[in-house]
Amino acid sequence: MPLADYKQYVAMDRLPSIWCPGCGNGTALKALALALAELEIPPDKTLLANGIGCSGRVGDYVRCHRFHGTHGRTLAFVTGIKLVRPEIKAVCFLGDGDCAAIGMSHFVHSARRNVDIATIVVNNFNYGMTGGQFSPLSPHNAITSTSSSGKPEPDIDICKLADVAGANYVSRTTIYHVTEMKNYIKEALGKKGFSFVEIISPCPTYYARYNKLGNIIQQLEWLKDKFIPIEKYNQMEDAEKENFFWRGRLTDRNLPDLLSAYTLGSRG
Amino acid sequence: MKKANVAINKDLCKKCTICVHFCPRKVFRIDQDGYPIISHPEKCTGCRLCFLHCPDFALEVEEELDD
Ligand SMILES: Cc1ncc(C[n+]2csc(CCOP(=O)(O)OP(=O)(O)O)c2C)c(N)n1
Ligand code: SF4
Numbered sequence: 203m204p205l206a207d208y209k210q211y212v213a214m215d216r217l218p219s220i221w222c223p224g225c226g227n228g229t230a231l232k233a234l235a236l237a238l239a240e241l242e243i244p245p246d247k248t249l250l251a252n253g254i255g256c257s258g259r260v261g262d263y264v265r266c267h268r269f270h271g272t273h274g275r276t277l278a279f280v281t282g283i284k285l286v287r288p289e290i291k292a293v294c295f296l297g298d299g300d301c302a303a304i305g306m307s308h309f310v311h312s313a314r315r316n317v318d319i320a321t322i323v324v325n326n327f328n329y330g331m332t333g334g335q336f337s338p339l340s341p342h343n344a345i346t347s348t349s350s351s352g353k354p355e356p357d358i359d360i361c362k363l364a365d366v367a368g369a370n371y372v373s374r375t376t377i378y379h380v381t382e383m384k385n386y387i388k389e390a391l392g393k394k395g396f397s398f399v400e401i402i403s404p405c406p407t408y409y410a411r412y413n414k415l416g417n418i419i420q421q422l423e424w425l426k427d428k429f430i431p432i433e434k435y436n437q438m439e440d441a442e443k444e445n446f447f448w449r450g451r452l453t454d455r456n457l458p459d460l461l462s463a464y465t466l467g468s469r470g
Numbered sequence: 471m472k473k474a475n476v477a478i479n480k481d482l483c484k485k486c487t488i489c490v491h492f493c494p495r496k497v498f499r500i501d502q503d504g505y506p507i508i509s510h511p512e513k514c515t516g517c518r519l520c521f522l523h524c525p526d527f528a529l530e531v532e533e534e535l536d537d
Contacts, residue, residue, distance in 0.1 A: 205518075223525075224486040224488065229522075229523065232524075380522035419492075
């Protein structure tokens with residue numbers, strides 16, 4: 203089958219990117235470009251918004267409308283953009299620190315309001331850009347530059363949070379699962395309301411090095427082995443679950459999005 | 471029988487070697503400088519796994535048209 207024209211969304215002339223060799227941000231960008239191309243969403247009807255961080259450099263490499271928000275606030279800006287330009291397909295591309303630390307309240311309220319935004323979080327388990335500090339999503343006991351003997355705090359399942367907050371679509375995959383990643387992004391783009399895809403990503407420079415996950419091939423194998431389908435995960439005993447993470451679709455529903463709720467009012 | 475053409479853009483490649491390891495047909499090998507090179511082009515089936523895994527847009531896989 204011929205490839206859909208993904209390059210229309212990618213600023214090929216600005217490559218190579220600043221990302222380190224093996225970093226998952228580029229792989230996620232490619233999956234997004236393929237998903238947009240397969241859905242035939244025109245670049246002039248697409249907004250790619252990002253925050254600050256390594257993931258936040260993504261806007262430099264796209265050919266569509268782009269918006270570079272301040273750290274953590276991107277979803278708030280894009281909520282405004284969507285209210286005045288509802289026809290735009292809005293994609294927010296965030297880091298785990300961006301989304302779940304400084305941006306956590308915007309995230310929860312965007313999901314609660316069910317704003318029509320497809321949000322992709324590239325979760326590399328740390329703050330890549332600033333030197334590998336832990337984020338709320340870094341696993342409990344993870345070694346990072348701010349937790350040299352293991353992160354003492356618990357982590358939070360951001361997908362479950364998006365689900366209870368009210369998102370219409372929630373799924374999780376990894377950079378290893380390239381086809382699943384593209385398909386989940388397509389599902390998120392096709393969904394009206396708040397849709398959310400968490401992509402677990404290797405950070406070879408900090409997280410993988412601190413946690414002795416080996417070279418990039420071993421890191422991808424680690425993602426392949428550790429992230430198991432949610433159906434299988436749910437059948438495991440609690441003790442066994444400690445050694446794995448789930449991936450898959452958590453939420454898929456069609457509650458009215460923010461703008462429809464306002465237009466319909468109480469009649470809705 | 472050759473079914474697809476795979477090409478590497480060395481200007482974009484960062485030598486992560488992901489393509490070399492995840493190609494199911496072992497089409498690539500690593501050269502002296504650490505870059506992937508295509509050592510068995512005839513083995514490529516056009517599955518595009520290397521393309522999908524490449525973080526740097528350095529790979530293209532084109533299917534050959536049947537004539
Ligand atoms: C308001 C504000 N606070 C702090 C920073 C410093 N800062 C820059 S990037 C970053 C975290 C990046 O981590 P993450 O969002 O996980 O993205 P990654 O770099 O890992 O892709 C921080 C704290 C900032 N730029 N702005
Ligand atoms: S520091 Fe980590 S997240 Fe940032 S570009 Fe390098 S590998 Fe990617």
